[in-house]
């Protein structure tokens with residue numbers, strides 16, 4: 697079984713990187729072998745794991761025509777770090793089906809080594825994100841429950857469909873979940889209804905609540921399960937992970 701999943705939302709600061717780190721960590725705890733790829737020139741995922749900018753970044757690999765060399769972080773988790781130079785990759789990228797010329801060509805040889813390959817996308821729908829979708833089986837979208845966040849959803853759906861109808865027939869939005877949820881806020885409930893209207897049964901049952909521990913953990917280079925097992929963040933991401941695992945029968949290759 698393997699799955700290649702992009703975690704994407706072109707809106708910034710919605711919890712993409714936090715979700716990649718903690719879903720990855722939770723899957724590893726559940727015995728899955730996981731590769732996390734930092735495809736964001738901000739390199740927040742790389743920084744969260746305390747990895748220095750290195751020769752192994754996806755930029756170097758791409759520009760020098762080398763194979764990706766994952767860095768082992770902990771049991772069952774490898775990472776492909778980013779560096780700020782990743783922005784330059786965007787210039788070199790092409791969306792051709794030529795496998796030597798895009799990110800799918802780099803990722804495909806690694807598929808058999810992992811149960812999950814999860815890509816942390818930048819907050820845009822530029823070429824890096826398009827390439828991530830072209831290389832992925834699934835796109836999972838974290839959404840912060842704001843009115844404006846919902847407005848952007850039509851665009852990401854359109855882009856995934858465009859990739860699906862051109863270079864990657866397989867890719868689909870397999871799930872959507874709410875992050876930084878605060879049940880005391882009425883607006884959040886309204887937004888949740890709208891999200892369910894768009895995505896129906898692809899909306900995760902679990903909502904990730906606002907929880908300060910989720911913001912504190914990466915400062916110490918830790919995932920939420922290492923940082924505070926008893927936090928709401930650990931509870932919520934633990935549940936999200938179980939929902940991701942439940943999808944294996946339908947989405948696993």
Ligand SMILES: Nc1ncnc2c1ncn2[C@@H]1O[C@H](COP(=O)(O)OP(=O)(O)OP(=O)(O)O)[C@@H](O)[C@H]1O
Pocket residue numbers: 707708709710711712713714715736738740817818819875876877904905906907908910911912
């Ligand atoms: N559930 C949560 N509760 C509280 N804070 C959170 C939660 N999820 C994420 N954060 C914090 O919110 C900020 C933005 O999160 P994160 O970096 O994961 O978003 P992002 O979508 O990856 O951002 P970008 O678009 O810049 O890549 C971070 O400081 C993070 O620690």
Ligand SMILES: [Mg+2]
Pocket residue numbers: 712713714736740741816817
């Ligand atoms: Mg991020």
